[in-house]
Amino acid sequence: MNKIEKVVRKLINFYGKDEAFPECSYLYGQKSVGKSLCIEKFLKEAKDYLQTVIIYADEIYTKNILFEIIINKFNEHVLCEENSYESYAKIDCMEDFLNELSALSSDKSYLIIIEKAEKMRDMDLNILQIFMKLQEFTGLNISCLFVSHLAFEKFGVEDMLKIYVPDYNKNDITEIFMTKYEDIHERIRVKIEDSNINDNMTQLEAFESMNEEFFKNYLNLFLNVFYKACRDLKELTFLLEKCYSSYYSPVLSGEIKANDVTNLWRHVSKHLKTSLNTIYMRVENDATNEFKNNENAEDGFEIEKKQSSIKSFAQTLELPFYAKYLLIASFLASHNDAKSDKKLFMKNHGKERRRRQQTKLSDKMNVQFGPKSFSIDRLLAIFYAILDEKVGLTCNLLSQISTLVDLNFLTYVSGENNIMEGTARLQSTIGLDFAINIGKLVGFNVKQYLVDFH
Amino acid sequence: MDFNEAREFLKKRLLKDKTTLYGFEEEKEQIKNLFVRTAKHSESNSAILIGPKKSGKSTLLNSVLFDLVQDNVFVSNTLVIYLNGLIHIDDRLALKSTTVQMNLEKEVEGKTFSSFSENLSFLLSCLKAGKDLQRLIFIIDEIDLFCTHHNQTLLYNLFDVAQSAQTPICVLGITSRLDVIELLEKRVKSRFSHRQIFMLPDSENLQGFANIFRSLLLLPSTKESNIISQKFVNIPQKVYKQYKIPFLRKHFDPKEFSFSKKYINEWNKMIEQLTSKKKVLNVLEILYSTNASLGPLKRFLYEILSTDEAKINENDISKTVEHLYFEDDKVKLINGLSVLEICLLISIKHHSEIYDNDPFNFEIILTRYNKFSFKSSTMQSIDREVVLKAFENLKYQEFIAAIGHESKMQKEYQMHKLLILPDHIERALQKYHNLPTEIDHWSKSCII
Numbered sequence: 001m002n003k004i005e006k007v008v009r010k011l012i013n014f015y016g017k018d019e020a021f022p023e024c025s026y027l028y029g030q031k032s033v034g035k036s037l038c039i040e041k042f043l044k045e046a047k048d049y050l051q052t053v054i055i056y057a058d059e060i061y062t063k064n065i066l067f068e069i070i071i072n073k074f075n076e077h078v079l080c081e082e083n084s085y086e087s088y089a090k091i092d093c094m095e096d097f098l099n100e101l102s103a104l105s106s107d108k109s110y111l112i113i114i115e116k117a118e119k120m121r122d123m124d125l126n127i128l129q130i131f132m133k134l135q136e137f138t139g140l141n142i143s144c145l146f147v148s149h150l151a152f153e154k155f156g157v158e159d160m161l162k163i164y165v166p167d168y169n170k171n172d173i174t175e176i177f178m179t180k181y182e183d184i185h186e187r188i189r190v191k192i193e194d195s196n197i198n199d200n201m202t203q204l205e206a207f208e209s210m211n212e213e214f215f216k217n218y219l220n221l222f223l224n225v226f227y228k229a230c231r232d233l234k235e236l237t238f239l240l241e242k243c244y245s246s247y248y249s250p251v252l253s254g255e256i257k258a259n260d261v262t263n264l265w266r267h268v269s270k271h272l273k274t275s276l277n278t279i280y281m282r283v284e285n286d287a288t289n290e291f292k293n294n295e296n297a298e299d300g301f302e303i304e305k306k307q308s309s310i311k312s313f314a315q316t317l318e319l320p321f322y323a324k325y326l327l328i329a330s331f332l333a334s335h336n337d338a339k340s341d342k343k344l345f346m347k348n349h350g351k352e353r354r355r356r357q358q359t360k361l362s363d364k365m366n367v368q369f370g371p372k373s374f375s376i377d378r379l380l381a382i383f384y385a386i387l388d389e390k391v392g393l394t395c396n397l398l399s400q401i402s403t404l405v406d407l408n409f410l411t412y413v414s415g416e417n418n419i420m421e422g423t424a425r426l427q428s429t430i431g432l433d434f435a436i437n438i439g440k441l442v443g444f445n446v447k448q449y450l451v452d453f454h
Numbered sequence: 455m456d457f458n459e460a461r462e463f464l465k466k467r468l469l470k471d472k473t474t475l476y477g478f479e480e481e482k483e484q485i486k487n488l489f490v491r492t493a494k495h496s497e498s499n500s501a502i503l504i505g506p507k508k509s510g511k512s513t514l515l516n517s518v519l520f521d522l523v524q525d526n527v528f529v530s531n532t533l534v535i536y537l538n539g540l541i542h543i544d545d546r547l548a549l550k551s552t553t554v555q556m557n558l559e560k561e562v563e564g565k566t567f568s569s570f571s572e573n574l575s576f577l578l579s580c581l582k583a584g585k586d587l588q589r590l591i592f593i594i595d596e597i598d599l600f601c602t603h604h605n606q607t608l609l610y611n612l613f614d615v616a617q618s619a620q621t622p623i624c625v626l627g628i629t630s631r632l633d634v635i636e637l638l639e640k641r642v643k644s645r646f647s648h649r650q651i652f653m654l655p656d657s658e659n660l661q662g663f664a665n666i667f668r669s670l671l672l673l674p675s676t677k678e679s680n681i682i683s684q685k686f687v688n689i690p691q692k693v694y695k696q697y698k699i700p701f702l703r704k705h706f707d708p709k710e711f712s713f714s715k716k717y718i719n720e721w722n723k724m725i726e727q728l729t730s731k732k733k734v735l736n737v738l739e740i741l742y743s744t745n746a747s748l749g750p751l752k753r754f755l756y757e758i759l760s761t762d763e764a765k766i767n768e769n770d771i772s773k774t775v776e777h778l779y780f781e782d783d784k785v786k787l788i789n790g791l792s793v794l795e796i797c798l799l800i801s802i803k804h805h806s807e808i809y810d811n812d813p814f815n816f817e818i819i820l821t822r823y824n825k826f827s828f829k830s831s832t833m834q835s836i837d838r839e840v841v842l843k844a845f846e847n848l849k850y851q852e853f854i855a856a857i858g859h860e861s862k863m864q865k866e867y868q869m870h871k872l873l874i875l876p877d878h879i880e881r882a883l884q885k886y887h888n889l890p891t892e893i894d895h896w897s898k899s900c901i902i
Contacts, residue, residue: 013760020466022756028783030790031850094541095551126540135469136512137541151783154852158507159750161757162783167790169887228793229836229844277837368817370867429864433838 003166004034004041010163011042015111017049021143022161024132026117029165031149032233038165039113039147052111057119063127067091070112071100094130101138110142117146121155132157170227174219177240181215184241188248206251209258217261218247225272230279238282239275246271314437322391323400324442327428329383330410331435332449334371334428338378340451345385365452367432373413373425376401386444401426456717457764460673463711465759468670468752470706473520475513476666476748481651486518488624488649493522493532493589496622500613500646502597505653507630508749514653515593515628519697524688532589533581534697539599545608548600549573556581570607571614578621590623597627601637609638613645655746663742663751668729670755671766673718679708724766733768737775744779754778784874787851788882795844796886797823797833797893802854803876804900813857813869816845822900832890842866 007027015021029035043052053073060066068087072079077088091097104110112131114120120128130137131144146155152162168176192203222240230236247268250256256263319327336344379401380393391397404410408429415424430438432446439446447453475482481503491497505511522528535555542548549570553562561580567573581588592612594600600609612625627634638646656662674682686707713721728734741751757774758766788799801822805814820841827833842865848854854870883889883897 009762010760013762019462020469022469022753028787030787033790093547094543095547098541124543126543129540137538149787149850150852151787153783159753161753164783164786166786228832229840230794231790231792273835276835277840279840280843281839365821368815368821368867370815370817370863431866 007038024144025161054113057116067097117148330428333374473517475517492624498616500616500625501649502627509747539596592625598629598631683709800897816866
């Protein structure tokens with residue numbers, strides 16, 4: 001917490017009472033390290049002598065809004081029914097804005113705080129420039145504080161005073177989470193008391209054994225898994241509460257003692273790992289719920305099977321047999337050169353000249369560069385080459401192509417309206433893993449037919 | 455408590471004192487002469503003042519005007535009009551503002567003009583009809599921006615009036631672009647007097663720079679403060695209303711503060727001692743060789759003065775310079791990334807080294823990263839989706855950026871380029887806390 005206070009101190013040094021403000025300054029740091037918190041704390045201390053307005057630059061879709069918010073705030077003009085929601089003054093251009101600012105009392109001090117300042121770069125060119133030297137144009141004791149997560153040079157403007165908000169290390173985060181301990185536990189208690197299970201009492205008893213040490217152990221395990229992949233405090237907070245229930249549930253049910261850290265870890269590790277793979281996605285997956293309801297530890301295996309998402313998606317995908325082959329054919333068409341088709345798909349593709357084994361100059365692969373487009377003719381040719389059965393070219397088969405397009409497995413690159421002429425070009429959108437899994441379902445080895453793996 | 459007051463005083467003077475010029479006496483004299491000749495002898499003139507950003511162009515102009523407005527005659531017969539390329543983004547706005555500044559809104563009301571020049575000449579004729587205020591000084595800040603306006607109409611007309619000597623008018627452009635003359639259209643250029651006044655900071659006078667540094671920290675004696683204050687008293691009230699240039703508004707007045715004579719002596723002695731120390735001179739040399747302009751020096755002083763310490767000492771000064779000039783924002787920000795994101799940056803670094811800064815996409819980087827992660831003991835069991843998120847976070851931080859705009863492309867295949875130097879990554883890794891050893895090894899050589 002010390003770090004935050006240091007930043008607040010610095011802000012007060014710059015924007016102190018009765019002092020001359022700098023023309024502008026820049027507050028930066030990684031996302032969710034408490035930049036806004038610093039400002040909040042600073043404003044609390046400075047509210048007596050400072051007129052402030054906080055602008056969120058991503059809300060400003062036209063500059064008039066920016067101007068009017070600032071002028072309204074500084075004139076203490078609140079939009080309400082009496083003034084029929086009209087702002088203090090109508091401001092069309094920069095000069096009006098500066099005139100309105102100049103009209104303010106010069107005895108007070110003003111601060112404009114601009115959050116997400118990186119969006120200022122997308123506004124009219126002169127806005128950022130003028131906001132950087134409002135003092136020169138208005139003669140007030142006014143300043144602009146830009147807040148952003150970017151390095152300053154991304155703005156491409158003259159240097160200004162900079163304040164860096166340092167990021168949290170592991171200890172800081174542990175400390176922050178420990179402050180949540182009582183809150184979380186109170187919630188759990190209420191939940192247990194509300195539940196109508198008969199063994200209410202035993203659960204409460206078990207709950208009592210979950211002390212601060214217990215929570216700290218959990219934090220330790222939790223951060224060991226998550227900290228390397230994600231340092232976003234917001235995201236971590238969300239995950240922390242989400243995963244906690246599966247940590248303490250065996251304690252409540254009496255299976256594991258609260259001080260048996262090894263067993264608890266064994267129990268929760270699988271769950272933590274699956275959650276790790278859904279970071280940022282906020283999917284409320286079935287597996288988590290199942291875990292909560294069913295405390296049978298054997299289910300862990302089932303869950304993991306469900307979780308490896310690509311695999312499971314490929315396996316549950318209900319597509320007709322031919323459509324699956326079409327899907328694979330489209331993948332092959334997109335990721336192989338047309339040149340190599342002959343070599344890959346024909347049984348007698350002529351004598352293969354014994355070339356000297358070409359040493360691969362690079363490890364670049366076709367698969368890495370994204371799909372290339374192909375014509376429907378080529379798709380069908382590959383389809384017939386990889387399919388062992390003989391099947392007629394019926395409209396049923398062709399309609400599968402449009403089904404795949406509807407499902408977004410294929411997209412048109414060009415000639416969407418000329419399908420019958422054969423000039424339409426398509427592209428596969430699936431990834432290698434997905435294609436391999438589909439291949440497994442129909443007993444087809446996809447890798448064997450890719451130039452990259454030859 | 456006295457120290458705090460002295461600090462406050464110095465800070466205020468740094469920011470609010472917009473008329474004290476250090477050096478550039480010759481340039482000041484030149485511009486003053488131009489203005490005086492227009493005001494006194496009704497000559498027309500045009501000139502452009504060119505100097506790097508933050509070198510004190512506005513200060514120079516302010517100090518000239520500050521001297522001139524002491525004179526009642528000047529105030530009564532000359533009107534100063536201020537236009538700024540940042541505010542007046544087209545000629546229509548500029549003309550509107552000119553009308554307002556000339557106080558001719560009433561006369562113009564209801565009239566329509568077929569062209570810009572007609573409008574301008576109407577304004578000038580109105581002026582002539584009036585008794586006083588027959589001379590005009592146009593100050594055009596950021597004149598390079600006016601060059602982008604359609605046909606450069608405003609510049610053309612102003613220079614035309616100045617050249618044809620219809621009305622006594624002086625046009626002074628201010629810009630930081632050295633090539634501003636090249637931006638003028640041929641017909642505009644031929645009407646310009648080609649008088650360019652350069653304000654280039656002296657790059658071979660470290661001693662002078664140190665002197666400025668000292669005088670910015672010294673407290674003025676009571677007598678000196680009185681002289682400055684007296685100057686403000688002399689300014690006719692009319693000026694405050696008339697002038698668009700706000701340098702006079704809430705101008706720094708040293709008389710707001712009062713220090714005892716003893717304290718002034720004490721403080722100034724301390725400053726003299728401080729500025730003769732070797733450490734401080736070293737710092738000044740760094741500042742001077744980076745940028746000899748006054749702006750950065752003032753900002754630096756401001757940062758030193760914004761402190762809780764009860765004294766200014768040389769250690770703080772050298773610490774501040776280190777913090778300002780030797781630390782890199784980007785290295786700091788990279789240090790705040792998670793280990794996974796660091797791993798991706800290392801992969802990207804290896805890729806750029808091997809393929810000579812070729813662009814890359816997510817798949818390429820993922821393959822390279824996976825080669826490492828399969829063998830590593832710390833980075834296992836992270837899904838592709840999570841890695842993709844980490845990759846996007848790098849993009850959000852603008853460490854990498856997409857090239858081209860192939861919106862139809864899937865994001866995994868979108869080509870990117872690296873926006874930071876490999877050196878930044880290496881420096882950040884040296885400072886990174888608790889970096890697993892194997893990642894550190896991997897960062898140094900891509901062979902696993």
